[in-house]
Each structure stands twice: as C-alpha cells, then as structure tokens.
Amino acid sequence: MKPTAKFISFEGIDGAGKSTHIAYVAERLQQALAVHDVKVFSSREPGGTPLGETLREVLLQQKMHLETEALLMFAVRREHIAQLIEPALSRGDWVISDRFTDASFAYQGGGRHLSLDKLNALEQWVHPHLQPDLTLLFDVPLDVARARLDATRQLDKFEQEKADFFADTRNEYLRRAAEFPDRFRIIDSTQTIAEIRQQLDVLIDVLLASSMKVA
Ligand SMILES: Nc1ncnc2c1ncn2[C@@H]1O[C@H](COP(=O)(O)OP(=O)(O)OP(=O)(O)O)[C@@H](O)[C@H]1O
Numbered sequence: 001m002k003p004t005a006k007f008i009s010f011e012g013i014d015g016a017g018k019s020t021h022i023a024y025v026a027e028r029l030q031q032a033l034a035v036h037d038v039k040v041f042s043s044r045e046p047g048g049t050p051l052g053e054t055l056r057e058v059l060l061q062q063k064m065h066l067e068t069e070a071l072l073m074f075a076v077r078r079e080h081i082a083q084l085i086e087p088a089l090s091r092g093d094w095v096i097s098d099r100f101t102d103a104s105f106a107y108q109g110g111g112r113h114l115s116l117d118k119l120n121a122l123e124q125w126v127h128p129h130l131q132p133d134l135t136l137l138f139d140v141p142l143d144v145a146r147a148r149l150d151a152t153r154q155l156d157k158f159e160q161e162k163a164d165f166f167a168d169t170r171n172e173y174l175r176r177a178a179e180f181p182d183r184f185r186i187i188d189s190t191q192t193i194a195e196i197r198q199q200l201d202v203l204i205d206v207l208l209a210s211s212m213k214v215a
C-alpha cells in the first residue's frame with residue numbers, strides 16, 4: 001500500500017529556527033518513504049521555481065507598496081503550486097515548504113496590517129482547495145530570534161523590521177494556529193536543537209502512520 005501524499009509547511013518569524021530543521025525532517029521522511037518509491041521535495045516561499053526565485057530577490061530587497069508585496073507573494077505561490085506542489089502531490093510524492101500562505105497572513109496581515117479580508121480573497125483565488133496537511137510553527141520570543149539573526153547574517157528587508165512588526169507577525173501566527181488547531185503544531189523553539197528533533201520525531205511518526213491509513 002502506498003502512503004497518501006502529504007504537504008507540510010514550516011513557519012515562524014525570522015530567526016525562529018525553522019530552516020535548521022527542514023533538512024532533518026526531509027531526511028527522516030525520505031528514509032521512511034523510499035521503500036514505497038515516494039520522493040520528498042523541499043521547497044520554499046517566496047521561491048520554489050525559477051520565476052519564484054527571481055521574484056524572491058526583488059521581494060527581499062526592494063521596498064514596495066504593501067499590496068504589491070502581498071500580490072507578488074501570492075503570484076510566486078501560484079507558480080509554486082502549479083509547477084511543483086500539485087504535480088508532486090498528484091504523483092504521490094511529499095512536499096515540504098519553508099513558508100506558505102500563513103506567512104502572508106502573519107507578515108502582510110499581522111506585520112504590515114493588510115486587511116485579512118483581502119488576504120482571504122487572495123487565498124481563495126490562488127488555492128481554494130489546497131492547504132498543508134501539517135504546519136509546524138516554530139515559536140520564539142522576539143529577542144531570541146533577533147539574537148540568532150544578528151549572530152549569523154546580513155539582514156534582508158524583512159529582517160530589518162522593528163520589534164513591533166515582529167510582535168504583530170508572531171501574534172498573527174499564533175492567532176492562525178488557534179484558528180486551525182488540527183493543522184498547526186507549535187514548537188517551542190527556545191528548546192535546544194536536540195530537544196526539538198525529539199519532538200519532531202514524534203510528529204513525523206504520527207504523520208507517517210496517518211498516511212498509511214485507509215481513507
Ligand atoms: N533551537 C536552537 N537553538 C539555538 N540556535 C538555533 C536553534 N535553532 C536555530 N538556531 C540558530 O539560529 C540561526 C537562525 O536559524 P534558522 O536559519 O533556522 O532560522 P529561520 O527561522 O529559518 O530564519 P529565517 O526565516 O530568517 O530564514 C541559525 O544560526 C541556527 O543555527
């Protein structure tokens with residue numbers, strides 16, 4: 001019996017630590033699924049396709065009108081869904097995306113205060129019938145995320161935003177998690193990487209088991 005294809009998204013404010021864990025989860029899933037001839041694709045937003053990666057450069061570096069930013073995020077997403085996500089899921093493969101639509105609600109809605117009605121309309125337009133099966137929200141206080149970013153890299157347009165922006169972004173993520181409790185799992189990302197991996201191992205086992213159940 002072939003496991004049901006799954007779509008998993010990773011979310012969190014910049015520096016929360018989500019990217020650190022994607023390779024680990026992808027590797028564990030790939031090991032478990034290879035026997036069924038199922039592949040695991042790791043992708044990201046904005047990005048995920050050649051066009052998306054080009055637009056990522058623009059989105060992360062250039063200032064623009066808030067609605068232009070939201071529309072471009074959803075344009076990148078439309079291409080990502082058409083070129084990568086839907087074809088992979090249709091073949092029975094699994095997809096992990098470093099961010100998806102919850103990021104638009106958190107950053108453009110929470111951080112920049114774009115109306116949630118407009119974001120809901122875009123979501124309905126771009127992917128009315130697609131949602132991640134599981135969303136892992138890496139949650140940390142702002143000062144922890146900031147310290148991790150400052151220690152590692154040059155900051156992009158979003159990462160240079162002020163504390164208020166990230167407080168609002170984090171709150172919108174937590175509001176979404178409360179709104180969709182079946183889909184979201186919140187990871188306390190102040191834990192050590194080893195502790196988080198233990199928690200991820202449990203979640204991976206549950207997901208793999210559910211993918212083998214007869215519908
Ligand atoms: N649990 C952790 N404990 C300590 N350091 C961590 C932890 N998780 C990640 N880090 C470190 O924090 C930094 C940022 O992590 P990472 O790039 O995974 O964050 P991110 O949430 O993906 O950020 P962004 O969204 O901006 O790409 C990295 O240097 C990483 O090694």
Ligand SMILES: Cc1cn([C@H]2C[C@H](O)[C@@H](COP(=O)(O)O)O2)c(=O)[nH]c1=O
Pocket residue numbers: 014045046060073098099100101103104105107108158159
């Ligand atoms: C999908 C999406 C992303 N963003 C922001 C969030 C981050 O600051 C960057 C992506 O960079 P990452 O560190 O590699 O995750 O883009 C956004 O504002 N809205 C979105 O929909």
